[in-house]
Amino acid sequence: MIQYLEMADCIGVIFPYIHRNLTATEQAPDYRAEASGMGELDKVLAFMKSDYYPSFHDKASYVLCSIAGSQYFSNGNKRLGIAVLMAFLALNQAGNPTLDATGFRALLSGHFPLHQWEDNAQFQNPHALFLYNLAIVIGNRNVWGGINFDILKEKTSEMFELLHPLQKS
Amino acid sequence: MYRILYNERLMFKITFWSKGNKNNSSAKKKVTVKIKKFTPFPADINDWGEDYRVLMRELSKR
Numbered sequence: 147m148i149q150y151l152e153m154a155d156c157i158g159v160i161f162p163y164i165h166r167n168l169t170a171t172e173q174a175p176d177y178r179a180e181a182s183g184m185g186e187l188d189k190v191l192a193f194m195k196s197d198y199y200p201s202f203h204d205k206a207s208y209v210l211c212s213i214a215g216s217q218y219f220s221n222g223n224k225r226l227g228i229a230v231l232m233a234f235l236a237l238n239q240a241g242n243p244t245l246d247a248t249g250f251r252a253l254l255s256g257h258f259p260l261h262q263w264e265d266n267a268q269f270q271n272p273h274a275l276f277l278y279n280l281a282i283v284i285g286n287r288n289v290w291g292g293i294n295f296d297i298l299k300e301k302t303s304e305m306f307e308l309l310h311p312l313q314k315s
Numbered sequence: 316m317y318r319i320l321y322n323e324r325l326m327f328k329i330t331f332w333s334k335g336n337k338n339n340s341s342a343k344k345k346v347t348v349k350i351k352k353f354t355p356f357p358a359d360i361n362d363w364g365e366d367y368r369v370l371m372r373e374l375s376k377r
Contacts, residue, residue, distance in 0.1 A: 163360050167368040174375075224374040232363065235356045242356040249348040256346035268373055271366030278370055282377065308348070310356070 148202055149237045150195055151230060153188050160229050164222065175222040183219035187226075202312055206234055207303035211295070215284045224281045231277075235310050243273050243309040250276035253308070257301045260289040273309075280305075 151160075157178060165174045177183060190212045194205045214227030245253070250272050251263050261283050269275040280302070283289055290298055332345055357363055 159360055164371060167371055222375065224377065225371045228370065228374065229360075232356070232367070233360060236360065240356050245348060252346050253348050256344070266373060268369045269366060270369075271364075274366040274370040278373055281374055285377070 148205065151191055151234055151237065153184075153191060155233065156187065156191075156230070160226070160233060164225055164229055174225075175219055177219055177222070177226065180219050186216065186218040187213065201303070201307075202238065202240070203303045203306040203310070204299070206231060206240075206306050206310065207299045209234060210280075211284055211299050211302055214281050215295075215298075224285060227284075228277055228281060239313055240310040241313070243276075245272065245276075245309070247272040247275065253305055254279055254283070257305060258283050258289055258291065260291050261286075262289075 161177050177187075190209060193199075194209050199205045199208050210227045210231040212227075213230060214224045216223055216227075219226065243250075254261065254276060255263065261279065264279055264282065266275060266278065269278065284298065284302075293301070
């Protein structure tokens with residue numbers, strides 16, 4: 147059975163995580179103070195429970211693409227999308243990918259050939275660098291290759307299915 | 316869509332055809348990636364480590 151995040155998890159865990167780890171170099175947005183964004187986030191978390199997104203990986207893709215690609219909050223939407231995605235994966239004990247940097251790059255460029263991979267010396271972990279590039283793709287419609295948002299979610303879901311398998315019970 | 320080429324105890328290899336893009340179907344190409352079998356994602360958000368904190372910081376700059 148799929149486990150879901152609730153707004154209480156965002157308020158109690160996700161927002162503090164972002165604030166705790168970002169305030170050294172840049173002030174994180176006060177998500178809770180932005181009522182409109184909180185309302186939209188609540189809708190996303192509720193809708194991902196529906197059968198409209200039948201599989202675990204469809205739901206993971208939906209939650210990332212919806213939040214990271216949105217302007218729900220004044221700032222910090224990509225960070226929130228990534229953090230919510232990772233919490234959703236962890237909550238369901240999904241697999242942790244162990245591709246090397248070349249493999250991640252091949253996977254992303256195979257799905258989004260127009261995206262120019264951005265190397266960043268800050269990253270030691272290739273999965274983090276992959277998520278960084280994926281977030282850039284989601285936020286830049288020019289590299290989608292003419293596809294719409296639904297196909298974007300499908301492609302992202304396909305990659306997650308490969309990278310984050312669910313443990314068979 | 317995906318084809319698992321072989322299975323071993325710890326690794327499996329997957330090949331797929333990229334979808335190319337709207338204006339250039341010849342952009343399709345065969346892509347193969349190797350993935351290690353299951354290791355659980357860190358369950359505790361505080362165990363995600365420095366790499367993910369770096370990820371968040373880098374995203375904050377964009």
